[in-house]
Amino acid sequence: MARTPSSRRHGGDEAAEELNLTPIMSILVILIPVLLFAFTFYEVKIQAVNAPRLGSGSAKKPDENEKKPLNLTVLITSKGFTIKQQAEHTTEEEPKIYKRTFQVPNKDGVMTEVEEYDYPALYSKLAAKKTQYPDEKTINIGAEMNIPWHIIARTIDATRVRLEKDEYTDLAEYMKAQPKTEVKDGSKEPVALFPAVVFVVAE
Amino acid sequence: MSDNQENEIFEGDEDYVKKPRKGRRGDKEGGGLNINSMMDIMTILLVFLLVTIVSDPLNITQDNYLQLANSTANYDPEDSIPVTITKKGVIVDHKLIVKIDCTTAGGQVCQDEVYVEVGNGYAVDKSFKEDGSESSFLIQPLFKKLDEMVKQLKAENKELGREFKGVITIICDKDIPFRIIAEVVHSAGMAGLSDLRFAIIKGGDR
Numbered sequence: 233m234a235r236t237p238s239s240r241r242h243g244g245d246e247a248a249e250e251l252n253l254t255p256i257m258s259i260l261v262i263l264i265p266v267l268l269f270a271f272t273f274y275e276v277k278i279q280a281v282n283a284p285r286l287g288s289g290s291a292k293k294p295d296e297n298e299k300k301p302l303n304l305t306v307l308i309t310s311k312g313f314t315i316k317q318q319a320e321h322t323t324e325e326e327p328k329i330y331k332r333t334f335q336v337p338n339k340d341g342v343m344t345e346v347e348e349y350d351y352p353a354l355y356s357k358l359a360a361k362k363t364q365y366p367d368e369k370t371i372n373i374g375a376e377m378n379i380p381w382h383i384i385a386r387t388i389d390a391t392r393v394r395l396e397k398d399e400y401t402d403l404a405e406y407m408k409a410q411p412k413t414e415v416k417d418g419s420k421e422p423v424a425l426f427p428a429v430v431f432v433v434a435e
Numbered sequence: 436m437s438d439n440q441e442n443e444i445f446e447g448d449e450d451y452v453k454k455p456r457k458g459r460r461g462d463k464e465g466g467g468l469n470i471n472s473m474m475d476i477m478t479i480l481l482v483f484l485l486v487t488i489v490s491d492p493l494n495i496t497q498d499n500y501l502q503l504a505n506s507t508a509n510y511d512p513e514d515s516i517p518v519t520i521t522k523k524g525v526i527v528d529h530k531l532i533v534k535i536d537c538t539t540a541g542g543q544v545c546q547d548e549v550y551v552e553v554g555n556g557y558a559v560d561k562s563f564k565e566d567g568s569e570s571s572f573l574i575q576p577l578f579k580k581l582d583e584m585v586k587q588l589k590a591e592n593k594e595l596g597r598e599f600k601g602v603i604t605i606i607c608d609k610d611i612p613f614r615i616i617a618e619v620v621h622s623a624g625m626a627g628l629s630d631l632r633f634a635i636i637k638g639g640d641r
Contacts, residue, residue: 253471260478267484267488271487274497274637276503276635277508277511277634277635278604278632278633279633376613378556380609380611381610381611384613384616385633386506389506389507406641408640431617431631433617
């Protein structure tokens with residue numbers, strides 16, 4: 233190979249070993265913090281929900297009475313949960329699940345008293361229902377108009393998968409509980425409780 | 436400086452490298468650092484970051500007005516029409532479609548600093564709704580916008596021979612009341628989007 237003027241100036245073969253990386257480095261040093269800053273360190277997932285069936289004309293009242301065997305419905309009010317189901321399956325009304333106080337460790341690990349929706353009781357109730365009606369997959373969830381979304385999201389969480397135990401009374405224990413898993417097609421899948429969630433609008 | 440650097444790098448096999456290298460190079464090159472390994476790390480990091488950022492279909496940036504709820508749900512986001520509901524308004528396609536009014540517990544209009552307080556009420560003004568009535572669930576501008584998008588997507592999918600699924604991803608602030616969600620869901624349903632996905636952050640506790 234012919235010697236180029238530049239290689240001559242830099243003193244032959246030894247200098248050719250090392251490239252001048254300084255400009256590339258300065259680009260990288262700027263780029264990486266920028267990208268790191270834009271990088272989201274939380275994991276965004278999705279929760280699938282079905283919309284209520286809408287009538288074409290007066291769609292203000294979604295049809296809640298689709299022909300379903302059980303039609304299990306959880307209503308979230310500012311006081312607690314109400315569970316309802318198709319009349320022919322039960323003779324008595326389900327007792328309401330009221331908000332109550334729980335002992336939950338706060339950020340520093342100190343036990344503090346908080347008033348919270350009784351998610352453990354709701355889960356226990358639904359788990360019992362699932363045992364009673366193993367083929368049911370659908371659950372309707374409705375809420376009062378002023379209930380914020382994070383409570384609804386947490387309620388959906390309680391209805392979706394079966395946990396290790398069928399009954400919980402302690403909120404802290406319930407919060408730490410992992411879903412029960414079963415081996416399906418060689419991979420571990422969580423056992424479903426009521427995976428098909430439908431929103432309803434309570435009047 | 437150069438000598439020190441080389442001593443450190445080749446500490447492991449001093450006998451073999453140190454003396455000949457020192458003799459050959461030394462002062463001639465001045466401040467040349469050996470940054471090859473650092474370059475390697477940075478290049479890998481760069482590629483990794485670029486891939487993660489580009490492949491994220493939702494790409495949500497959270498701020499004071501958009502805090503996602505936590506959940507243990509574990510489904511990956513998919514390609515769909517995203518609708519963002521922040522405390523300030525409903526956003527589709529990076530455009531503010533409807534403003535959301537915020538009132539404090541005392542009935543005052545929220546100032547910037549009290550927007551995030553617990554107990555605030557959020558609502559869509561009735562002038563945006565069908566017939567201007569308070570009880571209506573149809574948000575007109577949102578419906579119009581979504582309807583437009585659905586028609587366009589349907590036409591595109593038809594040309595490509597794909598099926599239109601009607602999936603909508605709702606990226607919703609955690610304090611938004613059910614009323615607004617129901618309104619958005621209803622408007623989307625009227626536009627033909629009835630398969631709902633809610634964006635959440637995967638948290639450890641349920």
